[in-house]
Amino acid sequence: MPLELIARPRRNRRTPAIRDMVRETELTPAHLVLPLFVHGGSDEPIDSMPGVNRWSTKGLVDEVGRAADLGVRAVVLFEVTPEELKTPTGDEAWNPDGLVPRAIEAIKATHPDTVVMTDVALDPYSSDGHDGIVSPDGTVLNDETVEVLCRQALMHADAGADIVAPSDMMDGRVGAIRETLDHHDHHGVGICAYTAKYASAFFGPFRGALDSAPRHGDKKTYQMDPANSREALRELELDTAEGADMVMVKPAGPYLDVVRRFADASVVPVAAYQVSGEYLMIKAAAASGWLDEQALISETLTGIRRAGADVILTYFATQAAKHL
Template sequence: MKDLHFTRHRRLRQSANMRAIVRETHLHVEDFIYPLFIVEGQNIKQQVQSMPGVYQLSIDQLETEIEEIISLGIKSIILFGVPIEKDELGIGAYHNHGIVQEATRFIKKHFPDIIVVADTCLCEYTSHGHCGVVEKGGKVLNDPSLDLLAKTAVSQAEAGADIIAPSNMMDGFVAAIRAGLDEAGFEDVPIMSYAVKYASAFYGPFRDAADSTPQFGDRKTYQMDPANRLEAMREAESDVLEGADFLIVKPGMPYLDIVRDVKNNFNLPVVVYNVSGEYSLIKAAAQNGWIDEKGVVMEMLTSMKRAGADLIITYFAKDAARWLAE
């Protein structure tokens, strides 16, 4: 035994405090962006069936919700609108009195310091459920969609949104929105681009929450093929050149290699979206007693930070904030 020479890595794992002082990756409550689904109507707090603990809320329910969010130390929210009426062009997305615009005004009036991120897309507002203008035959048209997306971003900024987060995956959407915001006098409003968004099977529960399931076909002609890695770099680079201020990778867990690639190649803040399918899988397993929910969630969120995420959009934000406070 005296002739053996090896490194004793376990020396730095001998106690909780020893592990804590050498820990490389840390979660902070400021890292989290909490999604909210806003519906038209009054006195509505309806749980999303496929997402236990996540609710559709009417504007009159927001005061209590935001007070809880702030009390937990969460600094940022992202808003998704669920309108009653839909049409071919998604007019509700860019109407001055659209559901997200009205919710933003309410929140900024009563809670001016919280960061409001506005999801900028058309799919929740179109009768066909796609993220852009659709021509006869079902093709989603790129360039005509850009004009509507720019109008949506401007109306959200006018309502008081602190950050615009376009999620539509049309080519040139950052350039169009940046130009629209600048022309309208909102040159200081940043764009949190869904730069790398895959055509993922993990979005199912979100479509229940946002009522945004496509009425025909799928979104594979504009969202990315899950098999592609280099394409993600091309997508992110385009958005950087067009004026993005943040880069989102969506989904999270199945794409941590992409998160690291984006972090290594670009010097903008990287955001990962811990999506609905990831949330629902863990919730279902926890409810069946198959896993330790707290342990799994905190390990998952830590892995996202370790992979390179600066911010995490997650439905677990409130739970994670409570666990961190412990």
């Protein structure tokens, strides 16, 4: 005999049309940002990140066009710097004739409506592999680094960047960058702060892509302790007060609780970065034949959105967009 049930939640799951009608979380290409690596050579695959390339400037522009055609209208740029250009103070980071400003100009000349975000940090340019300037005793210097980051952010803005994204986790850098940009009439350039960037083991493949791993020590004195979430709220309060236009949690998947806390507390949009280690885990699991790659992509990105992220940075951006 049928059970005498008044509530049958399965009624709202009975057909695809009903499921679509009551779906709580929407994921579209407009929510996605595609990270891109640019270098001075020809287009080449990255061994540590199957399916991801280091692009020449021309290849980069072409890839931006392919993403735009799929509805992914935002990219974030990372430079692969030759060893001979790396210095203890990361001077190449603010070279106005460097690779990143040339890439920004090339993208804007061809795809002016694409949002160009830029990474602001010293690790790709530092001979020490750290996000800041390292003192002789091994300390990563905060205030001296912030001065350099301001020069880097200004150079990106001069080249046409829409949003600068400081990923260094130095104290006070958001306010200093905002003051610098405004002083040079870049009032419209936004700041997406890496507000809660954790000292994570998930960054390994990315460091392989950029050859930017620390030459000594680790990043635990400036990136956040993975055990902490209240501390992230302190960072959120500071970055917002200093003028951040967006705040980010990185990585995304292991820190969905922090994404949720940000979504509940933030007055500005929340971004989350599905990082290289998360990407590689999905790729490896799918390559083994045990899991469905496209299903994993859809489920993980939907989970990040459901946790409260308004914006998702992901290497799967174009692949996901094809199926949305």
